[in-house]
Every structure is written in structure tokens, then in C-alpha cells.
Amino acid sequence: MKERLFTTTANRAQASVAANQKEAYNSLINQMAVLNPDNWDHDNPRxxxxxxxxxxxxxxxxxxxxxxxxxxxxxxGGRNIPN
Structure with missing residues (x-):
């Protein structure tokens, strides 16, 4: 997934560009983690x-x-995946 979504390092990329790409990648992974029912806080409806x-x-x-x-x-509970 990491290779397909973002390049987090490059041979000649500026450090700030690589840092931004790595931050965007980590943010996306954290956002996608909420789709996994094992990560849910069931006490928080939001x-x-x-x-x-x-x-x-x-x-x-x-x-x-x-x-x-x-x-x-x-x-x-993550059993039904709506369209």
C-alpha cells in the first residue's frame, strides 16, 4: 500500500517534500484505520x-x-457495507 499511494522518500527530493509526503501518507493510514471495527471506540457514537x-x-x-x-x-458493527 505504501508503494502504491505515496512515495515517502526520493533520491533527490528536498527534505521538506519528503516530509510532507510522509505526513500525508501517515494521515491517510490513520484515516483509513477508522474503517476497521477493531479500532472503534464503541462508547463514542461520533x-x-x-x-x-x-x-x-x-x-x-x-x-x-x-x-x-x-x-x-x-x-x-462492521458487518454490513453499504453502497
């Missing part, structure tokens, strides 16, 4: 909402539809 919104921005997905789908996904 858990993962901010990360899901940020993922929508990165992937250019409709935030409203994705939020409703994510809410349904959380309510099912």
Missing part, C-alpha cells in the same frame, strides 16, 4: 466522523452519502 470526512476529501467522495454509509456501517 468516533471516526472527522477521519471519514477527511477521507472523502482525499478520495473525492460525496461527504453526505459517505457519512450516512459510515454511520450505517458502524451501527451494523
Amino acid at each position: 468516533f471516526g466522523d472527522n477521519e471519514a470526512r477527511a477521507l472523502c476529501d482525499v478520495l473525492h467522495v460525496n461527504q453526505q452519502e459517505a457519512h450516512l454509509g459510515f454511520t450505517e456501517y458502524k451501527a451494523s
Whole structure:
């Protein structure tokens, strides 16, 4: 996944560019982690909402539809994956 999504190092890249790419990669991985039910805080009904919104921005997905789908996904305990 790391190789396919971002290049975190390059032979001649400036240190700031490499740092930005690494930060973007780490941010994306953290945002995607909320999709795994094992990572959920079941006491917090809003858990993962901010990360899901940020993922929508990165992937250019409709935030409203994705939020409703994510809410349904959380309510099912990760068993039902809505469209």
C-alpha cells in the first residue's frame, strides 16, 4: 500500500517534500484505520466522523452519502457495507 499511494522518500527530493509526503501518507493510514471495527471506540457514537470526512476529501467522495454509509456501517458493527 505504501508503494502504491505515496512515495515517502526520493533520491533527490528536498527534505521538506519528503516530509510532507510522509505526513500525508501517515494521515491517510490513520484515516483509513477508522474503517476497521477493531479500532472503534464503541462508547463514542461520533468516533471516526472527522477521519471519514477527511477521507472523502482525499478520495473525492460525496461527504453526505459517505457519512450516512459510515454511520450505517458502524451501527451494523462492521458487518454490513453499504453502497
